[in-house]
Amino acid sequence: MDATADELAGVVDLFGGLTRVELERALAEAAYRADGQAVDDAALEATIDEALESFALVRYDPASEGDGETIANSEALLVPGPTAFPTVPDHAEDVPHILDVDRRHPDREALGEATRERFIDAVAEAITADETDRLRTLLDVSYDLEAWAPIDLADERRRLEDALEE
Template sequence: MTGTPSVAARDDLAGVVDLFEWLTRAELSRALSELAFKQRAEVDDEAIAAAIDVAVAEYALVPAPPAALSEAGVGGDRATDPADPAGGTDGTDADAVALAVGPAAFPSLPADAEDLPHILDVPERDVDRETLSEAVLERLSADAVAAIEAGDAERLEILADVTYDIEAWASVDAGAIRERIVAELDG
């Protein structure tokens, strides 16, 4: 895992997360390390972290708010701030940020991933999609405002695509966000 992650790599990350409904960044990193070991490949922790960062930035993976998470019947016990998708800058531990499959993902399983539920000691989990989709829509709006204020046309192009993805992924309306992005790009 070196260089900029490909779309397929981001979808593979989403596929691994999808096996468990949600994983913390640390659990996802461990899963990827286990896969590398099974495939007799070297583990590059920095490349793994970079791939996760790209997947989060491009909405293939999304930070899940504690209220959207359940673990073996216990809900909302993970520290995650959807406004701080990388984690850590607001005092939360970046490795504890829970990630779920996002609207821009087409989850796929990398080779040997089907063995991960037997390798990782992760309890049964669930994600409340309605709560998750509301948090993702809020993050999308905040990201759009930040990109507009920064004059970041490249980021706005990505976010415009995400406004369509999120509407196909969940019962939300991102039309107002999309209109603001398009107006900025056309302006």
């Protein structure tokens, strides 16, 4: 089973957020239900990394929400990002009944702030590397991010526009 970034987001969306290991397990279950198919681990890792790079998935650290014992010991979650069009892959609709994972409800403000920080890093990397295509993509993503989370990216957008004009 080769999942797309939107399908990864669709599976994650069923739960509100999954750790990387839980996402891999969920996709393995869906693949097995689809005529005993297997997940190509290397392809899945690459797809997850690409989804994070494109903001189809975003990493969220629940530890940033508070200082309670449970939250502090939590792993980072992957949640559907602003560029995703979450699509549940065939045979994955029953995965929430198979996995023993409670639905999660990430704090939108903390999630938005974490994504904003990741976006700022991505902008800096693209400017340093003088990657014109990436700069254009990030400019488009900036609008998606602002619609998706309560953040303001006007300064970063100006940096992107200035870098594209040079």
